[in-house]
Amino acid sequence: MVDPIMNTYGRLQVGFVKGEGAWLYDTEGNRYLDALAGLGVCALGHAHPKVTKTIADQAGQLMHTSNLYQIPLQQELAENLVRISKMDSVFFANTGAEANECAIKISRLHGNKNSVANPSIVVADGSFHGRTLATLTATGNRKVQAGFEPLVNGFVRAPFNDIDAFRKIGENNTGVIAVLIEAIQGEGGIQIADDQYLKELRDICDQKGWFLILDEVQSGNGRTGEYFAYQHAGILPDIVTTAKGLANGFPIGVCMARGDAATVLQPGNHGSTFGGGPLACAVALSVIETIEKEKLAQRAAQLGDRMLESFRQKLSGSNRIQDIRGKGLMLGIELNIPCAELVQQAKEKGILINVTVDKVVRLLPPLIISDEQADEIIETISDLINAL
Numbered sequence: 547m548v549d550p551i552m553n554t555y556g557r558l559q560v561g562f563v564k565g566e567g568a569w570l571y572d573t574e575g576n577r578y579l580d581a582l583a584g585l586g587v588c589a590l591g592h593a594h595p596k597v598t599k600t601i602a603d604q605a606g607q608l609m610h611t612s613n614l615y616q617i618p619l620q621q622e623l624a625e626n627l628v629r630i631s632k633m634d635s636v637f638f639a640n641t642g643a644e645a646n647e648c649a650i651k652i653s654r655l656h657g658n659k660n661s662v663a664n665p666s667i668v669v670a671d672g673s674f675h676g677r678t679l680a681t682l683t684a685t686g687n688r689k690v691q692a693g694f695e696p697l698v699n700g701f702v703r704a705p706f707n708d709i710d711a712f713r714k715i716g717e718n719n720t721g722v723i724a725v726l727i728e729a730i731q732g733e734g735g736i737q738i739a740d741d742q743y744l745k746e747l748r749d750i751c752d753q754k755g756w757f758l759i760l761d762e763v764q765s766g767n768g769r770t771g772e773y774f775a776y777q778h779a780g781i782l783p784d785i786v787t788t789a790k791g792l793a794n795g796f797p798i799g800v801c802m803a804r805g806d807a808a809t810v811l812q813p814g815n816h817g818s819t820f821g822g823g824p825l826a827c828a829v830a831l832s833v834i835e836t837i838e839k840e841k842l843a844q845r846a847a848q849l850g851d852r853m854l855e856s857f858r859q860k861l862s863g864s865n866r867i868q869d870i871r872g873k874g875l876m877l878g879i880e881l882n883i884p885c886a887e888l889v890q891q892a893k894e895k896g897i898l899i900n901v902t903v904d905k906v907v908r909l910l911p912p913l914i915i916s917d918e919q920a921d922e923i924i925e926t927i928s929d930l931i932n933a934l
């Protein structure tokens with residue numbers, strides 16, 4: 547018998563039926579501390595009362611009309627997003643990959659309108675941008691691409707966080723129109739771009755007339771201590787995408803653009819049936835309001851620093867540690883051996899974590915996590931690593 551669910555995921559043998567804040571409850575009634583928050587999605591934790599109420603109220607009012615009409619809540623959300631990001635305008639999609647597709651289409655259309663032959667986008671080693679054909683091509687991980695050839699043309703790859711290598715690509719390639727990178731690579735193992743690197747990227751893009759596109763699908767929405775991670779470097783991209791934490795689990799993705807990039811798309815160039823519907827927008831608005839009112843980005847910065855420091859102390863005696871790094875509540879503990887088994891071991895201790903690129907323990911806890919809950923995560927995960 548074929549499983550009625552397509553076999554696209556390696557899943558743990560546990561299923562959850564209820565959540566509350568940073569806690570998840572499985573089908574047997576066991577309780578787990580969620581240090582992953584649905585892959586960085588549930589920043590306000592599970593079943594946040596305000597989010598739940600917003601969904602119920604809006605579903606009782608109006609759920610979908612299509613983009614053939616004015617959508618007041620979409621307007622209101624766009625105004626909030628441009629205020630926070632300092633971009634000029636927003637396209638509404640439903641996922642991170644779709645948000646990035648929009649950024650890629652804007653860049654290509656801009657290049658073609660300016661008669662650039664074979665417009666291409668520079669992307670980084672180790673990046674992750676999604677699973678659609680264009681975004682998996684942009685992704686710097688062969689495992690994501692293998693078997694799906696022919697890939698999409700028009701991408702050039704550069705090492706991450708290496709400005710000299712990037713400069714060379716700029717000198718040796720004609721047709722470049724944009725650079726697409728993550729300020730912090732999430733799937734790639736919590737690799738953090740230096741502020742200086744981002745500033746120099748910005749300068750080169752300015753000199754060359756290229757769009758600087760930042761994929762903040764994972765690093766956005768307060769997680770790193772600023773609403774968007776590029777704000778740490780004090781730069782402004784031309785295009786920013788985000789999705790995961792934007793509506794706490796209600797599907798939404800946005801592509802925001804500034805200056806020339808903001809006016810490239812015209813009616814007929816792009817669209818989405820579901821994108822920017824009243825329900826998704828109402829939820830995102832209530833999430834933004836909560837993040838801002840409760841100063842959750844500041845909380846992420848402060849707690850993240852403390853967690854990093856505690857991990858460094860508790861793991862100082864381990865010979866398994868390569869590096870411990872992070873920004874806000876986007877944390878990575880890189881080991882010098884593959885450590886995928888830690889996911890199962892942590893689950894047995896009642897903590898949900900992730901291991902990415904085989905060797906990096908990735909923590910993306912909800913931003914509302916308490917000091918005590920953070921301590922429990924630090925204790926348990928450190929003990930497990932020290933026991934390896």
Ligand SMILES: *Cc1c(COP(=O)(O)O)cnc(C)c1O
Nearest residue numbers: 641642643674675676732763764
């Ligand atoms: C998760 C992720 C994506 C893809 O988002 P989907 O919603 O799964 O399409 C793209 N970019 C980054 C940086 C991500 O972390």
